Amino acid sequence: MSNKDDRPDMKRREFIGKTVLAAGAASVAPGVLLTVAKAGGESRGVSSDVRYGLLIDTNKCADDCTACVDACNRENGIDLVERPKGQSDDDWNAQRPQWIRKVQLKDKQTGEITNLPMMCQHCEFPPCVDVCPTGASFKRADGIVMVDRHTCIGCRYCMMACPYKARSFIHQNVAQQLVNAPRGKGCVESCNLCVHRIDAGDMTTACQEACEKDGHQAIVFGDLKDPDSKLAKLLKTKSSRQIRADLELNTGVRYTNV
Amino acid sequence: MPRSTGIKRFAGMLMAGLFATLATSAQSDSVVTPGSKAAGMDTCVAPTAEMRRYHMEYLKHDRVETVRQGVRGLKNSLADCVDCHAAKDGNGGYLSINADGQFCDRCHNYMAVTLACFQCHRKTPADQDASSAKTSTGNQGHAFGLLLDRGESAALTAEERAQFQALVREE
Numbered sequence: 001m002s003n004k005d006d007r008p009d010m011k012r013r014e015f016i017g018k019t020v021l022a023a024g025a026a027s028v029a030p031g032v033l034l035t036v037a038k039a040g041g042e043s044r045g046v047s048s049d050v051r052y053g054l055l056i057d058t059n060k061c062a063d064d065c066t067a068c069v070d071a072c073n074r075e076n077g078i079d080l081v082e083r084p085k086g087q088s089d090d091d092w093n094a095q096r097p098q099w100i101r102k103v104q105l106k107d108k109q110t111g112e113i114t115n116l117p118m119m120c121q122h123c124e125f126p127p128c129v130d131v132c133p134t135g136a137s138f139k140r141a142d143g144i145v146m147v148d149r150h151t152c153i154g155c156r157y158c159m160m161a162c163p164y165k166a167r168s169f170i171h172q173n174v175a176q177q178l179v180n181a182p183r184g185k186g187c188v189e190s191c192n193l194c195v196h197r198i199d200a201g202d203m204t205t206a207c208q209e210a211c212e213k214d215g216h217q218a219i220v221f222g223d224l225k226d227p228d229s230k231l232a233k234l235l236k237t238k239s240s241r242q243i244r245a246d247l248e249l250n251t252g253v254r255y256t257n258v
Numbered sequence: 259m260p261r262s263t264g265i266k267r268f269a270g271m272l273m274a275g276l277f278a279t280l281a282t283s284a285q286s287d288s289v290v291t292p293g294s295k296a297a298g299m300d301t302c303v304a305p306t307a308e309m310r311r312y313h314m315e316y317l318k319h320d321r322v323e324t325v326r327q328g329v330r331g332l333k334n335s336l337a338d339c340v341d342c343h344a345a346k347d348g349n350g351g352y353l354s355i356n357a358d359g360q361f362c363d364r365c366h367n368y369m370a371v372t373l374a375c376f377q378c379h380r381k382t383p384a385d386q387d388a389s390s391a392k393t394s395t396g397n398q399g400h401a402f403g404l405l406l407d408r409g410e411s412a413a414l415t416a417e418e419r420a421q422f423q424a425l426v427r428e429e
Contacts, residue, residue: 140327
């Protein structure tokens with residue numbers, strides 16, 4: 001091959017440049033490349049390609065229904081926590097673990113009453129994670145905010161930081177636990193979107209299942225990042241709100257008709 | 259000097275007797291609970307000697323992956339320990355694995371190691387119905403207890419030794 005002018009063969013230069021770059025990357029940072037490759041092909045464990053969340057239609061949430069709360073208590077062994085002997089009703093109701101609670105809002109002007117189940121909102125920027133001194137409070141890659149009890153020291157700083165009052169502290173020894181929900185004195189806990197179900201490939205939460213079974217269908221669980229999921233489609237068509245959107249936490253749990 | 263010889267001989271006999279007692283008592287029982295699922299199995303998830311020394315390391319390593327990365331169904335799982343090693347209470351249920359004299363307690367108590375796992379984790383198999391669990395028939399297969407069965411060689415097998423050395427080298 002001969003060049004008619006003095007210009008060098010740019011294709012050849014490009015080829016050499018790319019080869020050197022690739023060889024350099026492979027020899028200098030094999031660890032980095034490996035990690036990237038693994039993140040793409042990893043099938044086990046959580047991935048940030050998804051973000052789990054809930055959409056709750058408060059119009060469909062019935063006044064006297066506690067199906068979601070009961071289902072949550074059963075699923076996560078919260079009903080196995082016994083009341084300490086001699087504790088007053090007030091103390092027990094204030095201190096018992098609660099992953100979901102029913103909140104009633106009343107418009108003072110019109111008297112309109114709105115019901116909504118309140119749980120951990122699985123923020124994108126969770127204040128509980130920011131303040132945790134040991135790193136026990138953490139956000140999984142798939143957006144679920146939870147507590148690693150192995151490192152939780154029970155300081156309850158996260159309970160102070162949470163704007164949603166979503167976390168509970170276990171004050172006394174617990175005699176019985178479920179395999180899926182370890183629980184013991186001295187740790188903080190909160191809704192984890194039934195993480196054991198998600199890890200098992202089940203795409204329902206206990207609360208959603210119970211709500212659907214009762215015919216209310218107020219709770220929809222799904223992947224916020226998947227445009228084809230029922231949740232994403234509903235969010236696209238309906239006007240929804242984050243509770244305390246002013247805090248800019250980008251919650252994973254959204255509400256309509258609040 | 260006949261007198262000192264007598265004392266020596268007496269002391270020697272005493273010591274020999276003591277050692278013999280200790281040795282037989284140590285060798286006579288395996289910690290694997292008779293009648294548990296484990297008693298009917300040939301081996302744990304790793305060779306016996308390895309399990310004795312490293313079970314806590316395995317659990318600690320896998321718990322991080324499970325809690326933080328959502329990786330489930332790993333080889334080393336505390337729930338599986340409980341499933342295999344819990345003893346039945348005779349009424350169709352199970353005894354807590356960390357109860358006095360049970361599988362975890364026997365060794366940890368002996369070694370004065372406080373066991374914190376079961377402050378939070380479930381102490382009995384999730385399947386409460388003991389009659390449906392697989393049971394062992396004979397007294398065979400005690401090979402992965404804390405202590406050795408009578409007649410079992412105290413030395414590691416060649417295979418176990420090789421695995422050990424590999425582990426030590428890794429660290």
